[in-house]
Amino acid sequence: MVSLLCCGPKLAACGIVLSVWAVIMLVILGIFFNLHTAGLFEDLPFEEDDFSQDNPEKIFALFESVSYNCFIAAGLYALVGGFSFCQVRLNKRKEYMVR
Incomplete structure (x- = not known):
C-alpha cells in the first residue's frame, strides 16, 4: 500500500505554524498595498x-x-498549510495503526 506520508510530525507542525503566520502577514500586507499606504512606498x-x-x-x-x-x-502558503495539516493527520493515524 502506498503511503502519502512524507513529513514527520514535528516538521508538519512547523509547517502549519509558519503557514498560518505567513497567511496572516501577507493578507495584511496585501490590504495595505491595495489601500496605497504611503509607508510601503519604498517597497x-x-x-x-x-x-x-x-x-x-x-x-x-x-x-x-x-x-x-x-x-x-x-x-x-494556505496550500502549504493544508498539506502540512494533512501530514499531521496522517501521522496521527499512523500512531494508532498496529503492525
Missing part, C-alpha cells in the same frame, strides 16, 4: 522615469500589482 519596484510624469496612475498600478502578488503568495 515598490519603481524606476526614476515613473516620477517624470504628473500622472500617479503608474505608481497606483505598482501598488495594486504588489498587492495581488501578496494575495497570491498568501494563497500558496
Whole structure:
C-alpha cells in the first residue's frame, strides 16, 4: 500500500505554524498595498522615469500589482498549510495503526 506520508510530525507542525503566520502577514500586507499606504512606498519596484510624469496612475498600478502578488503568495502558503495539516493527520493515524 502506498503511503502519502512524507513529513514527520514535528516538521508538519512547523509547517502549519509558519503557514498560518505567513497567511496572516501577507493578507495584511496585501490590504495595505491595495489601500496605497504611503509607508510601503519604498517597497515598490519603481524606476526614476515613473516620477517624470504628473500622472500617479503608474505608481497606483505598482501598488495594486504588489498587492495581488501578496494575495497570491498568501494563497500558496494556505496550500502549504493544508498539506502540512494533512501530514499531521496522517501521522496521527499512523500512531494508532498496529503492525
